[in-house]
Amino acid sequence: AQSVSQHNHHVILSEAASLELGCNYSYGGTVNLFWYVQYPGQHLQLLLKYFSGDPLVKGIKGFEAEFIKSKFSFNLRKPSVQWSDTAEYFCAVNGDYKLSFGAGTTVTVRA
Amino acid sequence: DTAVSQTPKYLVTQMGNDKSIKCEQNLGHDTMYWYKQDSKKFLKIMFSYNNKELIINETVPNRFSPKSPDKAHLNLHINSLELGDSAVYFCASSPGRGGDSPLHFGNGTRLTVT
Numbered sequence: 001a002q003s004v005s006q007h008n009h010h011v012i013l014s015e016a017a018s019l020e021l022g023c024n025y026s027y028g029g030t031v032n033l034f035w036y037v038q039y040p041g042q043h044l045q046l047l048l049k050y051f052s053g054d055p056l057v058k059g060i061k062g063f064e065a066e067f068i069k070s071k072f073s074f075n076l077r078k079p080s081v082q083w084s085d086t087a088e089y090f091c092a093v094n095g096d097y098k099l100s101f102g103a104g105t106t107v108t109v110r111a
Numbered sequence: 112d113t114a115v116s117q118t119p120k121y122l123v124t125q126m127g128n129d130k131s132i133k134c135e136q137n138l139g140h141d142t143m144y145w146y147k148q149d150s151k152k153f154l155k156i157m158f159s160y161n162n163k164e165l166i167i168n169e170t171v172p173n174r175f176s177p178k179s180p181d182k183a184h185l186n187l188h189i190n191s192l193e194l195g196d197s198a199v200y201f202c203a204s205s206p207g208r209g210g211d212s213p214l215h216f217g218n219g220t221r222l223t224v225t
Contacts (some may be wrong), residue, residue: 010150028148037126043216088152098167099144099214101154 002027002095004030006067008104014110015083022074024089033074034099044090049051050074063087083111114138117202119148124192125225132187132220136201142166143185144203144214145177146213154201160185193225 007022025031035047043075048059055067065076086109091102115136124130136143144167145157160179168202174190188213189196203214 023141043218044154045211045216046201049213090154098156098159100156101146104152104154106152 002031002093004093004102006089006091006105007044008105009103010106010108012108013081013108015071016080017109018110019076019078019081019085019107021089021091021107022033023074023076023102025074025091025093026072027093027095029095032094033065033067034094035059035063035074035076036090036101037074038088038090038104040087046052047076047089081107081109083109085109113181115195115202115204115215115217117200117220118138119220120218121221123222123223123225125198126192126194128192129190130161130192130222132200132202132222133190134185134187134202134217136183136202138204138206138215139204140204140215141182141203143182144202144205144210145187148199148201148219152199157219158185158187166208174221189222192222194224197222202223 003026005024019061027079033050037042040043048057050057050067060066088104092099117134125222142161148154157171158177162182163179176188199219201219202217205212205214208213
């Protein structure tokens with residue numbers, strides 16, 4: 001079985017600060033990795049994905065994530081956040097035809 | 112031209128009632144899903160259908176019954192609703208069999224059981 005762990009439950013930061021959200025997974029085989037974002041009152045949208053190749057992937061809105069296989073991690077980063085980045089962020093892993101989500105991290109950006 | 116559409120958006124009902132949520136996707140995807148998001152925002156998969164065939168059926172009470180009349184539709188019927196069923200239910204679709212491509216989510220149906 002696969003599982004996903006997100007380290008931070010709630011992150012509060014100011015505009016222009018850097019953001020890093022941790023994600024670790026457990027699964028013995030090949031995985032596909034995703035970060036989704038859910039803005040207040042909206043549905044989930046894909047931020048970025050990793051299937052293979054360069055472990056540093058870039059997504060929309062200036063987000064990037066790095067896959068470190070040895071650490072079973074897929075951390076999300078953004079160098080300078082904006083107020084509009086306030087949202088819920090979900091890491092997701094697929095290893096057996098089923099996408100499993102982490103518990104989510106609430107990010108609040110203060111103007 | 113909404114890609115994944117769910118109806119209704121809000122559903123308020125009393126315990127013991129039976130209700131349905133409908134989902135349609137116009138993306139031509141082969142796989143559709145139902146996810147439940149609880150009050151703590153935790154997302155858990157409930158069901159997955161690939162070309163009308165049930166491929167994932169998580170530990171969900173049998174009061175929940177998915178129906179897929181064709182690959183563009185996946186409806187969720189809930190019998191004898193309970194307070195604990197209150198949540199946001201998201202429908203999603205993907206082109207592959209499951210997980211090997213990103214999911215496209217609907218806007219969610221907020222179910223409140225009183």
